Amino acid sequence: MADRKLFVASHAPFWHNGSGVSSRSFNMILAAMPAVIMGIMQFGASALGVVALSVSSAMLWELLMNRLMKRPVSIGDGNAAVIGLIFGMLLPSVMPWWAILTGTFIAIVVGKQIFGGIGCNPLNPSLVAVAILTLSWNSLLDFDEALLNFDPGFYMVYPLGALKHFGVSAISNYNIQDLIMGRQSGGIGSTFGLGLIIGGVYLIARGHIRWEISVSFLAGIFLTSWIFNIADPSKYTGPVFHVFTGYTLIGAFFLATEDSSSPVNFIPMLLYGFIGGIITILIRNIGAFADGTVFAILMMNIANPLLDRIKPRAMGKGIEYA
Amino acid sequence: MKLKTEKTIAFFFAGALLIVGIVCYAAFPQRSPDMPVRIMFKSLAGNVLFSHTEHVSEDYYGYECTDCHHYYDEEDPGSISCSECHMTESDEDEDIPKRSDAMHSQCIDCHKESGGGPDECSECHVQ
Numbered sequence: 001m002a003d004r005k006l007f008v009a010s011h012a013p014f015w016h017n018g019s020g021v022s023s024r025s026f027n028m029i030l031a032a033m034p035a036v037i038m039g040i041m042q043f044g045a046s047a048l049g050v051v052a053l054s055v056s057s058a059m060l061w062e063l064l065m066n067r068l069m070k071r072p073v074s075i076g077d078g079n080a081a082v083i084g085l086i087f088g089m090l091l092p093s094v095m096p097w098w099a100i101l102t103g104t105f106i107a108i109v110v111g112k113q114i115f116g117g118i119g120c121n122p123l124n125p126s127l128v129a130v131a132i133l134t135l136s137w138n139s140l141l142d143f144d145e146a147l148l149n150f151d152p153g154f155y156m157v158y159p160l161g162a163l164k165h166f167g168v169s170a171i172s173n174y175n176i177q178d179l180i181m182g183r184q185s186g187g188i189g190s191t192f193g194l195g196l197i198i199g200g201v202y203l204i205a206r207g208h209i210r211w212e213i214s215v216s217f218l219a220g221i222f223l224t225s226w227i228f229n230i231a232d233p234s235k236y237t238g239p240v241f242h243v244f245t246g247y248t249l250i251g252a253f254f255l256a257t258e259d260s261s262s263p264v265n266f267i268p269m270l271l272y273g274f275i276g277g278i279i280t281i282l283i284r285n286i287g288a289f290a291d292g293t294v295f296a297i298l299m300m301n302i303a304n305p306l307l308d309r310i311k312p313r314a315m316g317k318g319i320e321y322a
Numbered sequence: 323m324k325l326k327t328e329k330t331i332a333f334f335f336a337g338a339l340l341i342v343g344i345v346c347y348a349a350f351p352q353r354s355p356d357m358p359v360r361i362m363f364k365s366l367a368g369n370v371l372f373s374h375t376e377h378v379s380e381d382y383y384g385y386e387c388t389d390c391h392h393y394y395d396e397e398d399p400g401s402i403s404c405s406e407c408h409m410t411e412s413d414e415d416e417d418i419p420k421r422s423d424a425m426h427s428q429c430i431d432c433h434k435e436s437g438g439g440p441d442e443c444s445e446c447h448v449q
Contacts, residue, residue, distance in 0.1 A: 022328050049346025056340035059332060075336065076328035094352055097343075144362065144371050149352070151359045151375060165368075165448040 220277020
């Protein structure tokens with residue numbers, strides 16, 4: 001026992017690099033701008049109204065909750081603005097004002113604040129709101145029905161709806177360039193594929209989101225839709241169409257990567273994204289909804305704590321009963 | 323950035339965007355255009371999305387109004403809507419075909435004349 005040496009570790013003088021929640025929120029908003037601006041250009045002033053009301057009402061719900069719960073005012077960190085912005089990006093450009101207020105209430109109050117605020121929410125708040133609105137007022141989020149009177153000069157049938165209801169032959173009207181450039185029906189900020197990729201790569205490069213989640217989510221989508229396509233090409237379309245339609249790209253870069261509802265360890269992140277992609281395609285191809293991204297990511301949010309149990313063993317930890 | 327500054331900026335943007343949102347909703351309310359672009363026919367058998375623009379556009383079918391709307395009043399375009407006379411099953415008038423029959427006859431007969439089908443309900447109805 002006399003030879004036993006004590007390992008002494010001291011607390012490091014950590015250096016804060018100056019970034020914080022507000023900086024992250026600012027970068028998220030910045031990264032979303034290409035897709036949002038393109039959406040507003042495509043769908044006009046009504047889209048601007050939806051996004052503006054969504055962001056502002058989300059911030060005001062947060063402020064109201066701060067006051068009611070006697071907590072410090074937290075809208076300065078920009079997290080509520082990000083939740084409102086992402087929620088607005090998922091909506092069609094025609095949305096009643098009361099539905100937006102209801103949606104942001106669900107996102108901020110039900111999705112975030114009742115769990116304890118930022119960092120404590122088990123589910124992505126924007127997705128909780130979209131899921132509840134979808135189940136409560138399905139026609140409001142049916143892009144074909146909501147955008148009946150829009151004639152922006154391109155084919156305005158919702159691509160995933162056409163695929164779901166009329167099969168592979170119905171998607172011959174779409175070409176990949178149009179889909180990438182946002183010339184398709186869909187959510188205000190979820191149609192411009194190129195803008196979402198640019199925003200996503202920027203966030204990955206700045207370290208605000210994890211590439212493991214985005215890449216594995218897209219890999220899950222790609223691989224599963226490819227397998228379906230090989231199994232029956234007359235019934236299931238190929239992976240490229242799935243990647244550039246619906247909520248796929250906004251899901252990969254802005255939804256699945258939400259901090260507190262996604263895993264932190266390497267293997268869990270890969271599993272979380274990959275299984276999320278698989279479930280998305282399963283819902284699209286054999287499920288009830290045209291786009292499965294919302295429910296797939298919410299399901300993976302629920303699985304998140306379980307997945308995060310797969311973690312590296314602490315170095316130097318003794319095995320008691322070896 | 324100091325917390326107080328962040329809070330001030332957030333208050334400013336929340337207020338400014340609220341005003342922008344209200345102005346957009348007030349100044350650009352959603353109005354149906356005089357001539358519909360697309361029409362969603364609601365049906366128990368599954369909704370049908372009908373592109374009115376494609377049917378009247380010279381680049382597509384190029385039909386005249388009277389090719390489909392058999393009671394056409396130029397003075398009152400609203401009166402030519404199908405549902406003005408063709409009612410749903412519950413409000414059916416014996417002398418006038420109910421809406422689903424009128425639509426089926428109008429759409430299917432015309433498409434079959436040009437050899438385009440449809441052969442299955444699911445070619446039009448979302449099921």
